[in-house]
Amino acid sequence: MRKTRVLTGITTTGTPHLGNYVGAIRPAVEASLDASVDAFYFLADYHALIKCDDPARIERSRLEIAATWLAAGLNPERVTFYRQSDIPQIPELTWLLTCVTAKGLMNRAHAYKASVDANIAQDEDPDAGITMGLYSYPILMAADILIFNAHKVPVGRDQIQHIEMARDVAARFNHLFGGSHEFFVLPEALIEEQVATLPGLDGRKMSKSYDNTIPLFEGGARLLKDSIARIVTDSRAPGEPKDPESNALATLYQAFADAEDTVAYRAALSAGLSWGEAKQRLFQKVDEQIAPLRERYETLIARPADIEDVLQAGAAKARAIAAPLLEELREAVGLRRFRAPVTTTRSNDSSEPAMPVFKQYRESDGRFSFKLVDGEGSLLLQGAQYPSPRDAGQRIVALKAGDAAFPADGESLGDGVDAEAVSVALQRFVED
Ligand code: TRP
Numbered sequence: 001m002r003k004t005r006v007l008t009g010i011t012t013t014g015t016p017h018l019g020n021y022v023g024a025i026r027p028a029v030e031a032s033l034d035a036s037v038d039a040f041y042f043l044a045d046y047h048a049l050i051k052c053d054d055p056a057r058i059e060r061s062r063l064e065i066a067a068t069w070l071a072a073g074l075n076p077e078r079v080t081f082y083r084q085s086d087i088p089q090i091p092e093l094t095w096l097l098t099c100v101t102a103k104g105l106m107n108r109a110h111a112y113k114a115s116v117d118a119n120i121a122q123d124e125d126p127d128a129g130i131t132m133g134l135y136s137y138p139i140l141m142a143a144d145i146l147i148f149n150a151h152k153v154p155v156g157r158d159q160i161q162h163i164e165m166a167r168d169v170a171a172r173f174n175h176l177f178g179g180s181h182e183f184f185v186l187p188e189a190l191i192e193e194q195v196a197t198l199p200g201l202d203g204r205k206m207s208k209s210y211d212n213t214i215p216l217f218e219g220g221a222r223l224l225k226d227s228i229a230r231i232v233t234d235s236r237a238p239g240e241p242k243d244p245e246s247n248a249l250a251t252l253y254q255a256f257a258d259a260e261d262t263v264a265y266r267a268a269l270s271a272g273l274s275w276g277e278a279k280q281r282l283f284q285k286v287d288e289q290i291a292p293l294r295e296r297y298e299t300l301i302a303r304p305a306d307i308e309d310v311l312q313a314g315a316a317k318a319r320a321i322a323a324p325l326l327e328e329l330r331e332a333v334g335l336r337r338f339r340a341p342v343t344t345t346r347s348n349d350s351s352e353p354a355m356p357v358f359k360q361y362r363e364s365d366g367r368f369s370f371k372l373v374d375g376e377g378s379l380l381l382q383g384a385q386y387p388s389p390r391d392a393g394q395r396i397v398a399l400k401a402g403d404a405a406f407p408a409d410g411e412s413l414g415d416g417v418d419a420e421a422v423s424v425a426l427q428r429f430v431e432d
Contacts, residue, residue: 006037006190007150009044009084009141010069012062013051017213018286019198019206022255025072027195028154032079039079040148040318041069043311046084046091046140050133066307068216071297076310084144086315089322093143094136096329100172101139109138110161142166146184147322154190163189177332183325196255199248201231217297221287228252228283238274249278256285320402323420324427328353339376356380356425358396360389368392372399372425380422384410402430 008028016025032039045062052058062083074081084090106112112135119128141162145153146169153163170184177183197205200212207213214227231249236242244250244266254262265285269278300307330336331353354375362368363385370383370392381399386392398404406422407413413422 003036003038004152005040005148005150006031006152006154007040007042007145007148007187008154009042009047009144010065011044011051012048012058012065014061014208015064015218016068016216017206017208018216018252019200019213021068021072021216021290022196022198023156025069027192029069029073031154032074040150041074041079041081042144042318043083044141044144047137050131050137063301063304063307066311067297067300070300070307070310071217071293073293076314080314080317081310082314082318083311086311087147087318087322089147089319089326090140090143092326093147093329094140096333097139097142097146097169097173098136100176101169105165105168106135106138109135109165110158111137138162138165139169142169145187146170147325148318149185149325150187151185152190153187154192157191160189160191163187177329183329183332196251198255199251201227201248203232203248216290217294220294221291224287224290225283228279228286231279233275236275238277239272241272242269242275242278244269249275249282253282253285256289261285320423320427324424327424339378355428358400360392360396362389370396372422374425378417379414380417380425381406381414382412384408399426400429402426 010024028039028041031037032041043062043065045058048058048061052061066083069081070076112130115130115134116126119126119130138161142165145163145166153159153166155163167186170186174182174184200206200210201214202210202212204210204212215223219226231252233247233249234242247269250262250266250269253265257265265278265281268281273281356372356374358370358372360368360370367385367387368389368391369385371379372381372383374380383392383395386395395404395408399406406419413419
C-alpha cells in the first residue's frame with residue numbers, strides 16, 4: 001500500500017503555548033503514529049524571517065519549538081523532522097515557481113491584502129512596510145509542499161487559500177513543462193474539525209496576538225499555575241452554581257481530561273464549586289499531562305547539540321527526496337548540463353532523463369565487477385572486483401536500496417563525476 005504523505009510546517013516565531021499544544025502539536029504527534037501515513041514536519045524558519053528581523057529571537061524560537069515537538073513525543077525515526085533552511089532545494093524551487101506564478105494570484109492573498117487594507121485605512125502608501133517576502137510568502141509555502149509531493153497538508157482555516165494557491169501553481173508548472181508527465185501532486189488541505197480551540201485568559205481564542213496565552217513549558221509548573229489563576233471569571237461566590245457551558249475553565253479542562261472526568265468537573269461547577277477550587281483542579285489536570293513532557297523538554301533544551309543532530313539527520317532524509325526531484329525540474333525548465341546534445345526545440349517528452357543502469361560483467365582475469373552508467377552511457381561509478389557474480393550482485397542491490405556508502409574500497413567515480421551525481425542516479429532506483 002502506498003502511504004499518504006502528510007506534511008506541515010510550523011512557523012518558528014514565539015514560544016509555544018497551551019493552545020498550540022492542544023490545537024496543533026498533540027494532534028500532529030498522534031497522527032504521526034498512524035502506520036498508513038508518511039509524515040513530514042518541519043520548522044518553517046524561512047517563513048519566520050518574514051515576520052521577524054531579530055536574529056536572537058529567530059534562533060531561540062526555532063530551538064524552543066524543535067525541543068517542544070520532540071518533548072511532545074514526535075519520533076524522528078518515524079517521521080521526517082527537519083528545518084526548512086537546511087533544504088536548499090526549497091528556495092531553488094521557490095524561484096522556479098515564482099517564474100510561473102501570476103502576480104495577480106499573489107495580489108489576491110488574504111495576508112497581503114489585509115496589510116494593504118490596513119495601510120489604506122491609515123492613509124499610508126498601500127505598500128508601506130510590505131516586503132517582497134510577505135508578498136511571495138505563498139510561493140515559498142507552495143515549494144515547501146511540492147518539493148516533497150505531499151498529498152495532505154494539515155493547516156488551520158487561515159491557510160486554506162495558500163494550499164489552493166499551491167495547487168494552482170503546481171498545475172501550471174505541470175502543464176507548462178510536464179506535457180503528460182506530472183511533476184507535482186496537487187496537495188489538499190486537511191482541516192481538523194474536532195480539534196479544540198482553547199480559550200485564553202480573557203475567554204477569547206488563545207492567541208499570541210491577543211496576549212492572552214498560557215505558556216506550555218516556559219516558567220515551569222509555577223507559571224502554569226499562576227496563569228491559570230489569572231483566567232477571568234465572573235463574581236459568583238463559592239456555593240453559587242456556575243454554568244459550565246459558558247466558562248473557559250470547563251473548556252480548558254475538557255482538553256486534558258477524559259469524558260468521565262469532564263462530566264464530574266462540570267457537575268461540580270453547576271453544584272457551586274468555587275472559582276479558586278475550580279482553578280486548582282484545572283491546574284492539576286493540565287499539569288498531570290504536561291509535567292512529564294516538561295521534564296523531557298528541559299533535558300532537551302539543555303543539549304542543543306543533540307537537537308541539532310536530530311535535525312541534521314532529518315534534513316538528510318528530506319534532501320534525499322528533494323534533490324532528485326529538483327534535478328528533474330531543472331532539466332525540465334532547460335537548466336541542463338552541456339553533456340547531451342543541445343536541442344533548440346521544446347521537447348516535452350524528454351523531461352524525465354533516461355534511467356541509469358548497472359552493467360555487470362566478467363573481467364579477463366576471471367573476477368567479476370560492475371559499472372553504473374547514466375542514461376547516455378557515461379560512467380558514473382566503477383565497481384570493485386569480486387570473486388563471484390553473486391558478490392557483485394549483492395553490492396548492486398545495496399547501492400540500489402539507497403543506503404550504502406560509496407565509493408567503497410576498490411570503487412571509483414567516473415571522470416568528472418561527483419558523488420552528488422551518483423547519489424542522484426541511485427535515488428532513481430529507490431523511487432522506481
Ligand atoms: N504558513 C503556515 C502557518 O503560518 C506555516 C507553513 C509554512 C506551512 N510552510 C508550510 C504549513 C507548508 C503547511 C505546509 O501556519
